[in-house]
Amino acid sequence: MSGIAAAVQHRREKNQGIGTNSQAVKYLNQDYEALRQRCFESGRLFQDESFPALPSSLGFNELGPNSYKVRGVSWQRPTELTSDPEFIISGASRTDICQGALGDCWLLAAIASLTLNEEVLARVVPHGQSFRDGEYAGIFHFQFWQFGEWVDVVIDDRLPAKDGELLFVHSAEGREFWSALLEKAYAKLNGSYEALSGGSTTEGFEDFTGGIAEVHELSRPSPHLFHIIQKAQSRGSLMGCSIDITSSADSEAVTRQKLVKGHAYSVTGTAQVEYRGNMEKLIRIRNPWGQVEWTGAWSDDHRSEDGEFWMSFSDFLQHYSRLEICNLTPDALSDDSVTKWALSKFDGSWRRGSTAGGCRNFPNTFWTNPQFVIRLDEEDDDPDDGEAGCSFVVGLIQKNRRRLRKTGEDMHTVGFAIYEYCGQRNVHLNRNFFLRHASAARSETFINLREVCSRFCLPPGEYLILPSTFEPNKNGDFCVRVFSEKQCEGPIHQRTAPELLLQKDGSGKLGLVEFKVLWTKIEKFLNIYREKDVDNSGTMSSTEMRTAVEEAGFSLNNALHQVLVARYSESDLTIDFDNFVGCLVRLETMFNTFNTLDKDNSGNIELNLLEV
Missing domain, CATH: 2.60.120.380 (Jelly Rolls)
Structure with missing residues (x-):
């Protein structure tokens, strides 16, 4: 299917609701339910040929086929790694996510944040998946937001392992596999596991929610930041904060007031209270560990820690380095009381x-x-x-x-x-x-x-x-x-093609009248060409071509201009006079034909096979 035809088809599907979270696009045209049913009927576990259990799925450089890091790696199903695997045990939690031999901590931090919001998590990890008899067929699926639409990614459950242990993401206790399978689906979407190395937590936030993530550097905060946080809270936005590290030794180092450096916290609330005759701005923060809490002003001062604490907004700005806000799309939350973007x-x-x-x-x-x-x-x-x-x-x-x-x-x-x-x-x-x-x-x-x-x-x-x-x-x-x-x-x-300004007196036939018309146009085109060839090189650049085409009476949109440059320019992006004239004559002929077929001036035509 051509690019234009594919774009038209895509618009039609979007108008039908395809690409929403409830009707996600089937990635690589793989239908989870149909493939799962086929496995049950054949009695065989699913094997995904589109993301095979081969070195190419691991990576291309540091995890490439010749890398020492992948020596001894085998692909094993959870049923081969443990006798009683589970997809999710007692709900998803942060402890289900432990990093392996891949630099994708940015992704894991985003996955950990997902576990704090069950409604958002369910959009990424569909219900009804398990290893139980009668339900397990070696096939799983996950949904991700990709540049404006949701896609449903199907995988088999063969995971890279070494010496009987998972090579990448794994759960703390070893029997839970939802996080490892989610990582594999995301690796498939991006081409390989190695493609996930290095990134920003906001990237994961967006692909798991469809939201838009903004970053606020707290060393130079907006004067309206507290109000921005309050509005974000009223819209159900996901918010996180962190303290920068200055060296690898600082990673997860605990400060004197029991804040953890290089660690992702969640922002869970705000308040304004009267204190000593003044209004004090407070912010509530949660450590996903469930322990290690702030001991400074406004802390709860309880012996039993639950990981959540209050601190003044001024202390927050002083001790934390960065605030990330993921603003969710209007369809992400079902609560009608939440104000939506x-x-x-x-x-x-x-x-x-x-x-x-x-x-x-x-x-x-x-x-x-x-x-x-x-x-x-x-x-x-x-x-x-x-x-x-x-x-x-x-x-x-x-x-x-x-x-x-x-x-x-x-x-x-x-x-x-x-x-x-x-x-x-x-x-x-x-x-x-x-x-x-x-x-x-x-x-x-x-x-x-x-x-x-x-x-x-x-x-x-x-x-x-x-x-x-x-x-x-x-x-x-x-x-x-x-x-x-x-x-x-x-x-x-x-402006689209049917709106382009065209003369209507050139038929393309070489009768005397038509020849005079054509010759007049060529002279006009030559004058335009000479005027736009400002460096007298005898050729025109693709940028000069655009202004020349407009002067000839064609106000093209970007898509058409891209096609013309690809068709009529040389490898160095120059256009000679012959190609320039050929381009303009072809344009006029095509749009004269279009206008002839557009009898009711609607801007749309229908063609049968012979007319095409």
Whole structure:
């Protein structure tokens, strides 16, 4: 199926609810129930050929086939490792998760946080899975959020082991396997176990919830941070905090006031109480260990520790380094009393030579990046939050970059800018706009993480979001999400093919009249070509091609421009005059044909097989 046909099919499925958590997309078209039933009928345990029990599933470098780290590794089912395996024993808990020989502690911290919210956990770990007779067939499944849709990932239960023990994640007591199987499903989704090495807890938060995670550095907190935490709590957001370590020796070191460095805590509540004539801001924190509690001011001072304690907000800012808030999507919580975010989502791509313009340091190409427009209509309801305007969070996520690690690629350095905009809505803004206007807001930095996320508060109005890589000509796919307190309008699509301006007097036949028309157009194209060939090289760059095509009367969207560059440019992204003319003539012919078939000017046509 072509890219365009696949996109149309994907939109239809999305309109039917496919991709929601309740109707997750079947990853690699594997149907869990059908495969499980087939195993029961055949009397054989499931073997997943799409993620085989082979070295290739372990990794490509440090865990590659020739690495000493994988010597002696065998793939064994839980029934071969213990006589009485269990999927989950007495509910999922943090003690079910112990790290193995893989640097994915970021993932395990996110899994541990999942266990604190049963409703969110059930979206990732579907019920009804076990090792009991009559239910066990060697097949399990888990659900993950991936760039705007939920996918259902099927695995067999053959796990990498060495000397009779699991090589990677395992439970503390050895009989519980849900966490090891969850890790395997996530490894399959990302191509291998090694692809999971190194990452951010927020990445796991998002893939397990579909939420958008923002990070607050407590060394330079927002003046409204306490209010932000209160609002996050009212929306059911997941919140965690931690203390940075300065060396490996600091990891899980306990301070004099019994706080643990390099350890993930959960933020579970806030309060404001009157104390000595002043209002004191308090924050409630939980240590997932269930013990080792803060002994400073406002601590409970009980001998029996339960891991949860209060501390003043000022002490919190002084002792902790970082706060992470995972804002959940509107469908994540069933509690109607919880205030929910409004969500808008945009998908796009950067393509070398056409839509990968780099950051604003490259003014000649910056404008060619994808552009998305949102409209913020209503200010926030809360008059006491200290911010006048519309609050919203923007997250830019790079798609599928972990899967590319085995080819030597990794995360791009990415960021975004936001411009106040008022004008014709379906027009891709050109170079002149960005030379004359400063951004209204932008991501705090360009960074090589999967997601760049920032919180903003701007007056009502229309805004253009422009995501980019730091350097131009970097290929990649991405999605932009906007979480707003009020529903914002978006996406605004760029002008589509049926809206393009075309002359209608060229038939393509070489009669005398038609030849004169064609010759007139070629002369026009030649003048445009010479004007845009500013360096007199005899060729045009792909960026110059875009402005030349627009001057010829075609206002193309990004998808069409990507196709033209791929079809008509050379390997060095230059276009000669012959290809330029061929491109324009082909465009006009195609859209004249479209307009002829679009008899009712609806912007849509239906073709039979012969017409195609």
